[in-house]
Amino acid sequence: MRGRVALFSIILLAVALTGCISTDQDYASLTVEVSGEGTITPRQGTHKYPAGTLVELEAHPAPGWTFSRWEGEVVDPYAVRTNMAAEKRHRVRAVFVQDAAVLEAPGGLIRWRADGTQVMARPNGTGDIEYIMIHAMSDAAANPTDPYRIERIREIFDEYGVESHYVIDRQGLTYQFVEDALAGRHGGKGSWGGNPRLANNMNRYAVGIELLGIGTTEEMIPVIGSASNSAIKPRNRGYTEAQYSALEHLVAILQQRYHVPKENIIGHDDYDPARKWDPGVLFDWNRL
Numbered sequence: 001m002r003g004r005v006a007l008f009s010i011i012l013l014a015v016a017l018t019g020c021i022s023t024d025q026d027y028a029s030l031t032v033e034v035s036g037e038g039t040i041t042p043r044q045g046t047h048k049y050p051a052g053t054l055v056e057l058e059a060h061p062a063p064g065w066t067f068s069r070w071e072g073e074v075v076d077p078y079a080v081r082t083n084m085a086a087e088k089r090h091r092v093r094a095v096f097v098q099d100a101a102v103l104e105a106p107g108g109l110i111r112w113r114a115d116g117t118q119v120m121a122r123p124n125g126t127g128d129i130e131y132i133m134i135h136a137m138s139d140a141a142a143n144p145t146d147p148y149r150i151e152r153i154r155e156i157f158d159e160y161g162v163e164s165h166y167v168i169d170r171q172g173l174t175y176q177f178v179e180d181a182l183a184g185r186h187g188g189k190g191s192w193g194g195n196p197r198l199a200n201n202m203n204r205y206a207v208g209i210e211l212l213g214i215g216t217t218e219e220m221i222p223v224i225g226s227a228s229n230s231a232i233k234p235r236n237r238g239y240t241e242a243q244y245s246a247l248e249h250l251v252a253i254l255q256q257r258y259h260v261p262k263e264n265i266i267g268h269d270d271y272d273p274a275r276k277w278d279p280g281v282l283f284d285w286n287r288l
């Protein structure tokens, strides 16, 4: 027994002398977490690596769920498979969002408009998509007491000579009106970030999402007039919880699909503040 203790002491001494017992400074730790349903490689928990290790991360969504993004210092937050250099203490979270069906618009996708013109393709197809533009619309001008019928959307698009790719109704159902590869007319005139490429040309680069919603009295009077505005029920202003979750999900899918960075998600009122109110002050950007 005494011999064994002695042997162990010698081994311990030898290890210490040769420097095999490392200090914490030589190691990086990575804590990986999951939000939503899915698994990740490396698995959830805290892992130690020699500092400077390039760690590969991979997200595997559960059935019925979609990978949204990585939160933390990864190389590509929107790639299912990415990596990161473990240098110190890191925390990374994989976010999965639940699938919700995207429904086809009543009357089908808009390729040809009522006036016989065609929705033009983006010059480089979906390769042109860099932005997501959030809008709001309703039938408040014509039907202020019943402003949210999805069957009216196509007619409203035709009346105003516009069309967006997606419309999210008050119950949180998402309808697709225009294919992503086509340049729907939702951006109009405007500018962004002083970039001449984007001036009056956002239809080429942005996917448009309409929330069925109505803004404040101040926002709406110039758009729908005071008679219609005074007929709006208070509960019909702003946006619903169901819409925020549907929007979060749709945005996550689009960001993942087209690698749209967070800062490229903008409001119509950001692009054209002089003329457009939507989605307006009632829209909570923190929900995205």
Ligand SMILES: [Zn+2]
Pocket: 134, 135, 136, 186, 268, 276, 278
């Ligand atoms: Zn708009």
